[in-house]
Amino acid sequence: MSTTAQPAGAGAPDVPPVLPAGTYPPLEGATRIIGSIALSTAVFMNVLDTSIANVSIPTISGDMGVSSSQGTWVITSFAVANAITVPLTGWLTQRFGQVRLFLISTLLFVLASWLCGFSPSLEALIAFRVLQGAVAGPMIPLSQTLMLASFPKSKAGMALAVWSMTTLVAPVAGPLLGGWISDNYTWPWIFYINVPVGLLAAWISWRIYGNRESLTRKLPIDKLGLVLLVVWVGALQIMLDKGKELDWFASPTIIALAATAFVAFVFFLIWELTDAHPVVDLRLFKIRNFSVGAVTLAVAYGVFFGNVVLLPLWLQSNMGYTATYAGLVTAPVGLLAILLTPIVGKMLATRDPRQIVTVAFLIFALVCFMRSGFNTQTDVRTLMLPTIIQGAAMAAFFVPLTSITLSSIEPWRIPAASGLSNFLRLTAGAFGTSIATTLWENRATMHHAQLTEIARPGQQAFDQTMNTLQNGMGMSHEQALSMVDGLVNAQAFTMSATDVFYASAVIFLMLTVLVWFARPRSAKAGGGGAAEAAAGAH
Numbered sequence: 001m002s003t004t005a006q007p008a009g010a011g012a013p014d015v016p017p018v019l020p021a022g023t024y025p026p027l028e029g030a031t032r033i034i035g036s037i038a039l040s041t042a043v044f045m046n047v048l049d050t051s052i053a054n055v056s057i058p059t060i061s062g063d064m065g066v067s068s069s070q071g072t073w074v075i076t077s078f079a080v081a082n083a084i085t086v087p088l089t090g091w092l093t094q095r096f097g098q099v100r101l102f103l104i105s106t107l108l109f110v111l112a113s114w115l116c117g118f119s120p121s122l123e124a125l126i127a128f129r130v131l132q133g134a135v136a137g138p139m140i141p142l143s144q145t146l147m148l149a150s151f152p153k154s155k156a157g158m159a160l161a162v163w164s165m166t167t168l169v170a171p172v173a174g175p176l177l178g179g180w181i182s183d184n185y186t187w188p189w190i191f192y193i194n195v196p197v198g199l200l201a202a203w204i205s206w207r208i209y210g211n212r213e214s215l216t217r218k219l220p221i222d223k224l225g226l227v228l229l230v231v232w233v234g235a236l237q238i239m240l241d242k243g244k245e246l247d248w249f250a251s252p253t254i255i256a257l258a259a260t261a262f263v264a265f266v267f268f269l270i271w272e273l274t275d276a277h278p279v280v281d282l283r284l285f286k287i288r289n290f291s292v293g294a295v296t297l298a299v300a301y302g303v304f305f306g307n308v309v310l311l312p313l314w315l316q317s318n319m320g321y322t323a324t325y326a327g328l329v330t331a332p333v334g335l336l337a338i339l340l341t342p343i344v345g346k347m348l349a350t351r352d353p354r355q356i357v358t359v360a361f362l363i364f365a366l367v368c369f370m371r372s373g374f375n376t377q378t379d380v381r382t383l384m385l386p387t388i389i390q391g392a393a394m395a396a397f398f399v400p401l402t403s404i405t406l407s408s409i410e411p412w413r414i415p416a417a418s419g420l421s422n423f424l425r426l427t428a429g430a431f432g433t434s435i436a437t438t439l440w441e442n443r444a445t446m447h448h449a450q451l452t453e454i455a456r457p458g459q460q461a462f463d464q465t466m467n468t469l470q471n472g473m474g475m476s477h478e479q480a481l482s483m484v485d486g487l488v489n490a491q492a493f494t495m496s497a498t499d500v501f502y503a504s505a506v507i508f509l510m511l512t513v514l515v516w517f518a519r520p521r522s523a524k525a526g527g528g529g530a531a532e533a534a535a536g537a538h
Contacts, residue, residue, distance in 0.1 A: 026150060026152040027150045027151075035204070036147060036150060036159075038200075038205045039147050039163070041200070042143060042201040044166040045109070045201070046140060048177070049136070052178035053074055053178060057071045057075065060074060071122070074129055076242070077126045077130045078132060080130075080237040081129075081131070081132075082136050084134070084229060085134050085136075085137025086423040086426060088137065089137065089138040089141045090281055090413065090420070091219065091416070092138055093138070093145075093214065093415040096216060097216045099210060101138050102139065103202055103205060105137070105139045106201060107198070107202050108135035109136050109139065110198035113191040113194035113195060113198065117188035117189070117192045118188070140167070141418035141419040141421075142418075143163065144160075146205075148414070149212070155345075157345040157346060157348030160345060160348075160399045161341040161342050161345030162341075162345070164398040165337065165338055169334040173334070176327030176330075178190050221279075222278055229280065231260065231261075232260070232268055236261040236265075237430060239261060242254070280416075280420065282420075284413065284420055290406075292515065292518040293402070293421070294405050296515050297397075297402070298421075300401070301425045301428050302429055302435075303504050306437075307504055309433045310440055310500060311387075311497075312327065312330055313440075314494070318489075332387050332391070333390050335391050336392045337394040344356060344395050344396050344400070345399055348399065352520060357397055357401055357404075357515045358516075360394075360395075360400075361508045361512045363390070364504075366389070368501045369501075372502040374501070375498075376494050401515070404515075405417070405421050439500055440496050441496070444489075444492045444495075444496035445492075446496075447493075462484070465484060
């Protein structure tokens, strides 16, 4: 990428006064490998922490003498703070520099993790989780930016592939690792394990990237935009996390949160689109590929993450699986993802990313259709087969969509674009979780009502079952009724889960159309969108 300045008035476009690391060449050899591992390790630690605490909530609540509903604030507090700071990455980068901001965020994340482990009360733990979530925000988009800058343009697809592997595998590994630590050690260790990992990642990153700092400039603080962002994102995240527990819009609290989020969001849009120095660069949505790529990635990730949450929940609630065994059933999703992601990264140099994404969505749809055929008698092999296949789809949708999203972005806007697209992805994940679990319970209630119309006295199947339980197994009438009700519940929740899987398949088929609204790569951009993104990162 040429850095020769053109004289004013010579037809050159207006160049912003800040160009991050515009003159640094790509890293080479072992330095690039070690730097990539350091960045990936920091991202893995960050993403892992968003899900590792989920399975430990009962243990944390019990140790601190609070209810499970109070304990869920450990998750909510992190999610709210994280969602607020992710879209601020672009603005913060221009103020402090991308390397400096990444290192500060990583070290503060380590400190917050240590404080979480030492928390003497739930209130202290929630406060430290807020700090942890807030400083975690810039880590993911900045690691993506630094990773792209480490690779030459011809290998930008590989850079995105390496980066995405940790982002996709960590949410799957989180519950499994969290359950194992809670069962074999004490819950503070889910936070303590971040300390040595984070310190090592920060030290290596400083040694490799410390002399590759981006230029900075003093920007005025968009105070009103920042306040509006905190209000609407905070209200939205709390609404999504607490909605199911409070019965959604039957609760005045949820209605108030929804109204607050909506009003603040409208004012936020108006203010940010008209302010000279917005805290979030919403003008990025004027770029067609950014809009199509970011929206497609967000919707796909929301549906994917909703399924990631629902499958182990159904296995534990209705199939008799423990948390550890449910994690083992879902863990193989990372096998093909890890193996195929580098191959997909290489394919981006010669293939249209829209074609790769289309194949990924078709595989996702196939996986969801396979799961829609599950029943209460499904064995482990049948459960794991679509999970293994899904790994191929994970490898083939994240990297190409990220390359589409970051293509055609000016160099100085890469951190902002990465931050905003990651914000949409994380928010969509929260939506996907809430919608999937709520639909699951609502549809289960409907199926239960339909099944009880058949499972009643006078119906042959019901009478035969009751007779077998009472006469053949020696149960009392009440025990037999309880057993039948349990069977009906298991069937109802299983049928509801398959409904959600089927709907997910349909959505993925629809997304195969949406991705083609992105512009094709230019003929001279040999590496496609990924190469353009890499050019912006250098």
